[in-house]
Amino acid sequence: MEIRSVGVIGAGQMGNGIAHVFAQSGYDVLLTDISEEALEKAMALIARNLERQVSRGKTTEAEMALALGRIRTTGVLADLGACDLVIEAATEREAVKVKLFEELRPHLRPETILTSNTSSISITRLAAGTERPERFMGFHFMNPVPVMQLVELIRGIQTSEETYQTLLKVVATLGKTAASAEDFPAFIVNRILIPMINEAVYALYEGVGNVRSIDQSMKLGANHPMGPLELADFIGLDTCLSIMNVLHEGLADTKYRPCPLLVKYVEAGWLGRKVKRGFYDYRGEEPVPTR
């Protein structure tokens, strides 16, 4: 099956990046969100990120205009029914995703491939809740999408070989590299990365170090491009906590227990960069550690 049009659900940090790279690779993109404001912000951010690519000589003004012209937004989920491929990138909560797939069901064409950008939730279970489990897959982009090379492809036990092969080709057209992961909680990248972040929060909670010393240690001592707490803020602390909960429940091992301090930050609504406060406070000119 040839994919030409792509529907993206959720215009948050992942949804806007996914729309950006698909439009740049020549696909027609239809982006939706429950919030009109999120759609406006996403379009402004895509334009800004494309401008940055122009200023660094990675793309041209003409290509940028073409890419922006390929992205349309809608507040009506049903409009995505006409797309060849739908990528769900809404909040990391299973109930939200299940409801979205139910709402979309009467509007989808029979051949449309439905995917989720979930960071952790069982693809087999999500697929079972749709009427097209053989055309359902995990399609996991990394943040920031325009920069990160990897895309994880996760097959549920029902996913057909044809669906997998189609998405493998799509990843190649984006100039990215696909990695196949089996459908276990949080797949490969987050199975390893998010417990490392959770451990950094434990180190903070137990007073082994403060925000700055923990981040500096991992940047200078392990050559990570961002410290683990900076990266947690970048991903979103709500998303990190959801992933830890999926690991904890799905693997039933206490080593995945979410750190109580991570829970407390999420309860405070300090979700990281997207709300300007997390382990750092981003409201001033420079990020200031909160501990």
Ligand SMILES: CC(=O)CC(=O)SCCNC(=O)CCNC(=O)[C@H](O)C(C)(C)COP(=O)(O)OP(=O)(O)OC[C@H]1O[C@@H](n2cnc3c(N)ncnc32)[C@H](O)[C@@H]1OP(=O)(O)O
């Ligand atoms: C939670 C999940 O489910 C899975 C995940 O995604 S886990 C998160 C995975 N991501 C990471 O681990 C990111 C770790 N951090 C990094 O790799 C780097 O800090 C970074 C690439 C984000 C920024 O690198 P940097 O050297 O500090 O910044 P900078 O030199 O300004 O930018 C590097 C490039 O990123 C681009 N960029 C930076 N932030 C961006 C953003 N938010 N959106 C789009 N592009 C961005 C810049 O335009 C630049 O592009 P070019 O190389 O094409 O010119």
Ligand SMILES: NC(=O)C1=CN([C@@H]2O[C@H](COP(=O)(O)OP(=O)(O)OC[C@H]3O[C@@H](n4cnc5c(N)ncnc54)[C@H](OP(=O)(O)O)[C@@H]3O)[C@@H](O)[C@H]2O)C=CC1
């Ligand atoms: N952050 C990351 O680094 C990564 C995240 N992911 C995954 O991508 C998905 C999105 O994450 P991310 O972009 O960070 O999250 P964000 O919180 O930035 O964005 C989620 C967006 O989805 C919207 N939304 C919520 N419910 C609905 C709905 N019913 N219909 C349409 N839109 C809805 C939200 O609107 P509102 O704000 O109004 O609720 C918000 O705009 C999650 O599954 C996450 O696990 C995958 C890779 C990396």
